[in-house]
Amino acid sequence: MRRSASIGVMPIIPFDRTSQVPFYQQIYEGVRAAITSGRLMPGQRLPSTRTLAEELHISRYPVFSAFDQLLQEGYLDGKVGSGTFVRYNIPDDVNRPIGARRPAPGAASAPVAPSTPDVESEREHGTGPLAVSSPALDHFPTEIFARLIRRHLTGPPELLAYGDPAGYGPLREAVVEYLRTARAVDCDASQVLILSGSQMGLIVSALALTTPESAVCVEEPGYPGARQALGAAGATIIPVEVDSDGIDVAALARLDRPIGLVYVTPSHQYPLGMSMGLARRLELLRWAANASAWIIEDDYDSEYRYSSRPVGSLQGMDSDGRVIYLGTFSRGLFPALRIGYMVVPRQLVERFLRVRATLDIFSPTLYQLAVNDFLREGQFARHLRRMRAIYVARRDALLGAIQEEAADVLTVGNTDAGLHVVAYLGDGIDDNDVALRAASLGVFPRALSSCYMTSAVRPGLIMGFGGSDESVLRGAITTLANLIRNLE
Amino acid sequence: MRRSASIGVMPIIPFDRTSQVPFYQQIYEGVRAAITSGRLMPGQRLPSTRTLAEELHISRYPVFSAFDQLLQEGYLDGKVGSGTFVRYNIPDDVNRPIGARRPAPGAASAPVAPSTPDVESEREHGTGPLAVSSPALDHFPTEIFARLIRRHLTGPPELLAYGDPAGYGPLREAVVEYLRTARAVDCDASQVLILSGSQMGLIVSALALTTPESAVCVEEPGYPGARQALGAAGATIIPVEVDSDGIDVAALARLDRPIGLVYVTPSHQYPLGMSMGLARRLELLRWAANASAWIIEDDYDSEYRYSSRPVGSLQGMDSDGRVIYLGTFSRGLFPALRIGYMVVPRQLVERFLRVRATLDIFSPTLYQLAVNDFLREGQFARHLRRMRAIYVARRDALLGAIQEEAADVLTVGNTDAGLHVVAYLGDGIDDNDVALRAASLGVFPRALSSCYMTSAVRPGLIMGFGGSDESVLRGAITTLANLIRNLE
Numbered sequence: 001m002r003r004s005a006s007i008g009v010m011p012i013i014p015f016d017r018t019s020q021v022p023f024y025q026q027i028y029e030g031v032r033a034a035i036t037s038g039r040l041m042p043g044q045r046l047p048s049t050r051t052l053a054e055e056l057h058i059s060r061y062p063v064f065s066a067f068d069q070l071l072q073e074g075y076l077d078g079k080v081g082s083g084t085f086v087r088y089n090i091p092d093d094v095n096r097p098i099g100a101r102r103p104a105p106g107a108a109s110a111p112v113a114p115s116t117p118d119v120e121s122e123r124e125h126g127t128g129p130l131a132v133s134s135p136a137l138d139h140f141p142t143e144i145f146a147r148l149i150r151r152h153l154t155g156p157p158e159l160l161a162y163g164d165p166a167g168y169g170p171l172r173e174a175v176v177e178y179l180r181t182a183r184a185v186d187c188d189a190s191q192v193l194i195l196s197g198s199q200m201g202l203i204v205s206a207l208a209l210t211t212p213e214s215a216v217c218v219e220e221p222g223y224p225g226a227r228q229a230l231g232a233a234g235a236t237i238i239p240v241e242v243d244s245d246g247i248d249v250a251a252l253a254r255l256d257r258p259i260g261l262v263y264v265t266p267s268h269q270y271p272l273g274m275s276m277g278l279a280r281r282l283e284l285l286r287w288a289a290n291a292s293a294w295i296i297e298d299d300y301d302s303e304y305r306y307s308s309r310p311v312g313s314l315q316g317m318d319s320d321g322r323v324i325y326l327g328t329f330s331r332g333l334f335p336a337l338r339i340g341y342m343v344v345p346r347q348l349v350e351r352f353l354r355v356r357a358t359l360d361i362f363s364p365t366l367y368q369l370a371v372n373d374f375l376r377e378g379q380f381a382r383h384l385r386r387m388r389a390i391y392v393a394r395r396d397a398l399l400g401a402i403q404e405e406a407a408d409v410l411t412v413g414n415t416d417a418g419l420h421v422v423a424y425l426g427d428g429i430d431d432n433d434v435a436l437r438a439a440s441l442g443v444f445p446r447a448l449s450s451c452y453m454t455s456a457v458r459p460g461l462i463m464g465f466g467g468s469d470e471s472v473l474r475g476a477i478t479t480l481a482n483l484i485r486n487l488e
Numbered sequence: 489m490r491r492s493a494s495i496g497v498m499p500i501i502p503f504d505r506t507s508q509v510p511f512y513q514q515i516y517e518g519v520r521a522a523i524t525s526g527r528l529m530p531g532q533r534l535p536s537t538r539t540l541a542e543e544l545h546i547s548r549y550p551v552f553s554a555f556d557q558l559l560q561e562g563y564l565d566g567k568v569g570s571g572t573f574v575r576y577n578i579p580d581d582v583n584r585p586i587g588a589r590r591p592a593p594g595a596a597s598a599p600v601a602p603s604t605p606d607v608e609s610e611r612e613h614g615t616g617p618l619a620v621s622s623p624a625l626d627h628f629p630t631e632i633f634a635r636l637i638r639r640h641l642t643g644p645p646e647l648l649a650y651g652d653p654a655g656y657g658p659l660r661e662a663v664v665e666y667l668r669t670a671r672a673v674d675c676d677a678s679q680v681l682i683l684s685g686s687q688m689g690l691i692v693s694a695l696a697l698t699t700p701e702s703a704v705c706v707e708e709p710g711y712p713g714a715r716q717a718l719g720a721a722g723a724t725i726i727p728v729e730v731d732s733d734g735i736d737v738a739a740l741a742r743l744d745r746p747i748g749l750v751y752v753t754p755s756h757q758y759p760l761g762m763s764m765g766l767a768r769r770l771e772l773l774r775w776a777a778n779a780s781a782w783i784i785e786d787d788y789d790s791e792y793r794y795s796s797r798p799v800g801s802l803q804g805m806d807s808d809g810r811v812i813y814l815g816t817f818s819r820g821l822f823p824a825l826r827i828g829y830m831v832v833p834r835q836l837v838e839r840f841l842r843v844r845a846t847l848d849i850f851s852p853t854l855y856q857l858a859v860n861d862f863l864r865e866g867q868f869a870r871h872l873r874r875m876r877a878i879y880v881a882r883r884d885a886l887l888g889a890i891q892e893e894a895a896d897v898l899t900v901g902n903t904d905a906g907l908h909v910v911a912y913l914g915d916g917i918d919d920n921d922v923a924l925r926a927a928s929l930g931v932f933p934r935a936l937s938s939c940y941m942t943s944a945v946r947p948g949l950i951m952g953f954g955g956s957d958e959s960v961l962r963g964a965i966t967t968l969a970n971l972i973r974n975l976e
Contacts, residue, residue, distance in 0.1 A: 127649045137645035146641035149854075153634035157625035160822035161615045161955075196684050196826075196848040203847050207720055212700050228846045232695055233721060334648035336853035338684075358716045359691050360684040364852055365824035366637075467649075 015056055023062035027052075028069050029184075035075050035086055036282060036317040046076065046084045073311060074278050087278075127467060129476035131444040132271075132420050134467025135331050136390050144379055145333075148370040159365050165357035167194025167341070168368040174375040175327075175341050183302060184312030185325055187343045193356055196363045198300065198328035198340030200356070202229035202263075205296055205324055208348065208355045209261055210235035217255070217262040219247050221451035223270045226263050226298065235260075239453040242269055246276035249283045253291075261294045266314045267302040271422055271451050271462045273414030281314055289320040294345075298326045301418040303384055306392050321345035329371060331419065331466070332384060337367055391419060397470035398463065398477065405474075406481035410461070419466035422448060424458050429487065431459035437483055443476045503544055511550035515540070516557050517672075523563050523574055524770060524805040534564065534572045561799060562766055615955060617964035619932040620908050622955025623819050624878050632867055633821075636858040647853050653845035655682025655829070656856040662863040663815075663829050671790060672800030673813055675831045681844055684851045686788065686816035686828030688844070690717035690751075693784055693812055696836065696843045697749055698723035705743070705750045707735050709939035711758045714751050714786065723748070727941040730757055734764030737771045741779075749782045754802045755790040759910055759939045759950045761902030769802055777808040782833075786814045789906040791872055794880050809833035817859060819907065819954070820872060825855055879907060885958035886951065886965065893962075894969035898949070907954035910936060912946050917975065919947035925971055931964045 013030025015023075034040040046052075049067055053060040067084055070076045078084040127134050152159065166172065172189040179185035195201050202225070210216060212234030218227055220239030231237050238255065240262075241248050247264050264284070266276035276284070288295050297314045315325040328340035344352045374380050395415065402410050402423060410423040423445075425431055431447035438445055438461075448460030461480075465473055501518025503511075522528040534540075537555055541548040555572055558564045566572040615622050640647065654660065660677040667673035683689050690713070698704060700722030706715055708727030719725050726743065728750075729736050735752050752772070754764035764772070776783050785802045803813040816828035832840045862868050883903065890898050890911060898911040911933075913919055919935035926933055926949075936948035949968075953961055 127646065134649060137648040140645065140648055142642050142645075142648075146638075149641055150634075150638065153637055154630050157628065157630075158615065160625045160628055160630075160824045161622060162823045196851075199846070200848045212722060225846070228842075232846065234700060335650045335849075336648045338848060338850070338852045354716075358687070358713070358720065359847060360688045360826060361823075362826070363684075364826045364855060367852060367854075 017058070023056075023058050024065040024069075027056075027063055027066035031066065031070055032073075032075060032312075032317075033319070036285070036319065040086050044086045046086070048083070128442060128444045129468045129472050130438075130461075130463040130465070130480075131467055132446050132462050132464040133331070133335070134464055135334060135419065136387060136394070136466055137334055138469070139387065139390055140334055141379070141383060145370060145374065148373045148379075149366065151373070152366055152369040155369075159369070163362040163365045163368075165193075165362045166353055167192065167363065168365065168372060171368050171372040171375075172341075174372050178375060178380070179313075179325075179327070179343065183299060183327075184316035185343055186316045187325075191344050191346060191349055193342050193344060193349075193352060194363055194368060195340040195342060195356065196360055197330065197338045198298070198326045198342070199225060199229060200359060201324070201326040201340060201342040202226055202296070202298075203232055203359065204342070204352055204355045205261065205294070206230045206232045206235065207358075208351050209294055214260045215255075215257050217247075217252060217259050218453075219264060219269065220453060221271060221448065221456065222263070222453075223265065223298070223300075224451060226296075227453065230261070230263060237453070242272065242274075244274055245280045246274065247280075247284065249280060249287050252284075253287055259291060259293050261296065262288065263296045263298065264314070265298045265300060267299050267311065268305075268417045270298075270300065271420070271446075271448060273416075273418065273420070273422060275311060275417070276314075278311070281311075281317055285314070285318050285320070285322065288322040293322065294348075295323045296326060297323050300326070300328065301331055302327075303332050304388060304391055304419060305417045306388070306395065307416040315343060321347065324348070332380065332387075333371065333374070337371070339363060339367055339371055391466060394465045394468070394470060394473060395421070398465040398473045401474040401477035406477050406484075409481055409484040410477075413460075420462055420464045422460050422462050424448075424460040425484065427458070429459045429484070431456070431461060434459075434461065434480075434484060434487070438480055441479050441483065443479050445480065505544075505546070511544075511546050512553040512557075515544075515551055515554035519554065519558055520561075520563060520800075520805075521807070524773075524807070528574050532574045534574070536571070616930060616932045617956045617960050618926075618949075618951040618953070618968075619955055620934050620950050620952040621819070621823070622952055623822060623907065624875060624882070624954055625822055626957070627875065627878055628822055629867070629871060633858060633862065636861045636867075637854065639861070640854055640857040643857075647857070651850040651853045651856075653681075653850045654841055655680065655851065656853065656860060659856050659860040659863075660829075662860050666863060666868070667801075667813075667815070667831065671787060671815075672804035673831055674804045675813075679831050679834060679837060681830050681832060681837075681840060682851055682856060683828040683830060683844065684848055685818065685826045686786070686814045686830070687713060687717060688847060689812070689814040689828060689830040690714055690784070690786075691720055691847065692830070692840055692843045693749065693782070694718045694720045694723065695846075696839050697782055702748045703743075703745050705735075705740055705747050706941075707752060707757065708941060709759060709936065709944065710751070710941075711753065711786070711788075712939060714784075715941065718749070718751060725941070730760065730762075732762055733768045734762065735768075735772065737768060737775050740772075741775055747779060747781050749784065750776070751784045751786065752802070753786045753788060755787050755799065756793075756905045758786075758788065759908070759934075759936060761904075761906065761908070761910060763799060763905070764802075766799070769799075769805055773802070773806050773808065773810065776810040781810065782836075783811045784814060785811050788814070788816065789819055790815075791820050792876060792879055792907060793905045794876070794883065795904040803831060809835065812836070820868065820875075821859065821862070825859070827851060827855055827859055879954060882953045882956070882958060882961060883909070886953040886961045889962040889965035894965050894972070897969055897972040898965075901948075908950055908952045910948050910950050912936075912948040913972065915946070917947045917972070919944070919949060922947075922949065922968075922972060922975070926968055929967050929971065931967050933968065 013034060015026050049060050049063040053063045076084045077087045171194060172192040175192050176187060176189050206229055210233045214235035215238055216230045216235045217238045217240045220241045227237050240252050246266055246269055266281060268275055299313055313325060315323040325343035329337055399412060399415060402412055413422040415421050431449050435445055435447040445461035445463045448462055449456035501522060503514050537548050537551040541551045564572045565575045659682060660680040663680050664675060664677050694717055698721045702723035703726055704718045704723045705726045705728045708729045715725050728740050734754055734757055754769060756763055787801060801813060803811040813831035817825055887900060887903060890900055901910040903909050919937050923933055923935040933949035933951045936950055937944035
């Protein structure tokens with residue numbers, strides 16, 4: 001049974017008592033969709049939790065939970081129990097410290113998992129101290145994963161044959177489930193393509209959606225591997241500056257030519273690390289709908305978030321089917337796996353599938369089978385929980401070392417997510433020079449200026465903390481601080 | 489020590505008594521290179537085997553072996569022992585039945601191995617009876633390969649990290665060794681890129697070498713998956729007809745616009761199955777050198793050759809560095825592996841590597857390690873020998889069934905190599921219609937007309953015999969013959 005609740009200023013939200021989707025989640029998603037679609041306007045008052053609970057004939061607890069989550073995510077203002085309103089100014093940063101609050105339900109409460117664009121030319125993927133995009137491979141549960149591989153090694157001959165270019169069916173279903181729970185992505189398995197790494201999603205998008213006449217916007221600064229891939233079909237790449245809230249949509253709207261595609265990293269901007277606030281997300285989605293532009297949301301490391309609650313995906317807020325969502329298992333599992341995925345708007349699925357098949361036909365079957373088991377048996381969720389604690393410790397060691405030993409030469413930027421931080425250098429310092437000298441000393445930060453198409457606003461170093469333990473990180477910062485102090 | 493032999497009309501060939509390369513092979517390769525480079529001209533008489541042996545201070549046997557091989561391959565004319573000449577008309581078909589002759593040494597004597605372009609949209613890669621490109625997966629040595637995989641499953645964490653986009657170094661070396669021995673490919677490991685299937689080599693070539701202004705020639709009829717991939721960067725695809733000797737180079741030369749790239753399958757034309765003779769090969773290489781065009785040599789199934797001796801690769805005859813060589817392990821091992829490789833002219837290596845990294849960064853490490861062991865431990869050579877016997881039996885069963893049950897409706901074309909044959913239908917029959925009806929009966933030949941960009945000269949069916957055993961093949965032909973006879 002599906003019934004609609006219309007209470008006070010509450011717009012109609014779908015609610016189904018017989019659904020397996022928990023009540024709080026139905027309410028959370030219904031209200032959120034109403035806000036993001038504009039059916040609930042800023043300043044509108046929501047009914048009390050009591051009223052809504054009575055209207056729906058359910059207990060008050062799930063309503064309370066849903067409102068709490070919406071408050072925390074910055075969709076609502078006020079106080080649960082004493083009047084809640086749709087926020088006027090949806091804040092720049094909707095992420096608030098979790099602190100001692102009990103876990104809230106809904107999209108953000110489940111274990112959050114892997115995705116990575118962190119690619120560029122692979123030769124930039126070193127494994128030494130401070131190298132960007134390296135997960136903690138020394139903590140990977142090799143034995144568990146090996147057991148899953150062994151299970152499929154001597155399977156039936158059909159598993160050796162050509163597979164589905166869209167990916168192994170059960171894995172696509174498992175990815176849907178994971179993305180729905182952890183990232184509030186709204187899709188079914190027919191929209192999921194399993195890729196040989198998320199980088200492939202960029203090439204597929206470029207070949208499917210662009211021509212030499214196209215203009216593609218990327219974040220400035222941004223992920224260099226995206227620029228390279230998105231230009232593969234000859235499109236013009238246009239850098240659009242980011243501010244503290246992500247890509248500047250007003251600047252995007254002012255461009256004097258039609259834009260077909262925009263590449264963004266809203267969960268954790270690469271490289272600067274901020275997340276895109278709700279207001280900016282809605283602005284971006286509105287712009288894309290008006291401009292008939294496609295958005296690539298590269299959710300490359302949303303599984304690792306430390307001091308704030310993850311916002312759901314941009315894809316899940318999009319009611320116009322403009323968002324192509326990219327993710328990867330390179331960080332959640334390991335890079336040598338080469339398994340990523342994309343979620344494609346329905347009307348693009350056929351076209352994307354054709355291009356994907358042209359690239360490498362399909363991804364190796366054995367790993368798809370093993371990852372499917374890893375997800376379905378709960379190993380993935382367990383692994384991510386373990387890894388989050390390890391990364392928090394590594395991040396804290398890195399930040400501590402910078403504060404203690406390098407505060408005079410390095411100024412740290414955003415630090416609450418992912419596996420890297422940006423540390424700014426003093427004005428006038430050549431970050432490429434520093435990165436080169438550091439490499440010769442066995443330390444591998446990346447120059448921030450390498451992420452700019454135009455000239456960098458401020459020199460800096462991108463430092464990965466995922467791949468090295470605490471003592472290595474501290475040693476690397478000592479080396480780096482000495483190097484910077486001794487630049488002539 | 490390296491000494492040069494200059495005897496009679498014999499041009500200088502490199503010869504090194506201390507080399508590990510067998511004497512016969514040094515002589516074979518030296519003379520062949522002299523012929524293909526034009527240093528030895530048609531009609532020139534070679535010294536007698538006795539004279540050459542004396543001059544080189546070696547026994548007569550290796551000289552005799554080398555000349556015998558060159559005679560068999562059609563480079564020389566005459567009779568070993570009574571005067572040999574460089575052939576005037578290098579024959580259309582240099583492949584002669586081996587019959588009862590003892591195995592000759594040189595490039596063609598070693599086990600020949602895997603490579604496959606057989607891609608298209610993967611959905612065309614069925615696994616049912618007569619499906620093209622399916623190897624005999626029921627005979628794959630699963631246990632042996634599983635043992636190699638297990639060996640690397642719990643290796644050091646570095647194996648989980650990002651790998652070299654060019655491929656795992658030792659595997660690249662092993663591929664060089666295999667290609668040198670089995671396919672007379674002339675390269676070193678720096679020119680080898682390991683790919684996620686050979687299909688990826690087509691996309692890499694298209695993105696690295698073409699723009700929307702480019703013209704790319706393909707064989708007509710030809711491999712549809714190549715057309716799709718080679719057009720990825722917007723190039724114009726021009727079909728050039730094949731005759732009984734492969735692509736018509738004269739027609740290529742008559743085109744009124746510059747051609748940047750040509751795609752050919754000289755070992756075993758897809759789909760028609762003939763091999764390109766020596767004269768045509770030399771003509772093609774000369775044309776490419778003059779036109780500054782690149783050639784993609786897709787050596788997709790040269791490992792399986794039954795009644796004739798394989799010719800070496802086009803790449804090995806090319807003294808101008810114009811040939812990009814593609815191969816795959818999809819047929820020699822199995823398709824779900826997704827490992828192929830390309831050999832790239834030196835001046836293109838950097839450019840190709842950059843593009844390859846943009847596509848999917850690198851191929852999964854685990855499989856690269858296992859394939860490397862499989863090659864180095866001799867498993868690959870053993871496996872290919874076993875498979876050749878199986879494929880001969882399957883091919884013979886298919887041909888026998890056609891002769892006995894379908895000779896009135898199917899006329900078989902070339903049959904001495906690969907895993908498929910083409911059987912022509914009577915004029916006026918719609919092969920797409922036959923293929924569709926066949927699929928509804930559980931039999932999956934491919935319509936020959938699907939390989940044409942223009943209209944097909946003659947309707948036909950491409951039938952794979954690799955993936956089904958003899959009784960299944962016979963049943964499929966019975967079904968097909970009845971279907972064709974009953975077309976209204």
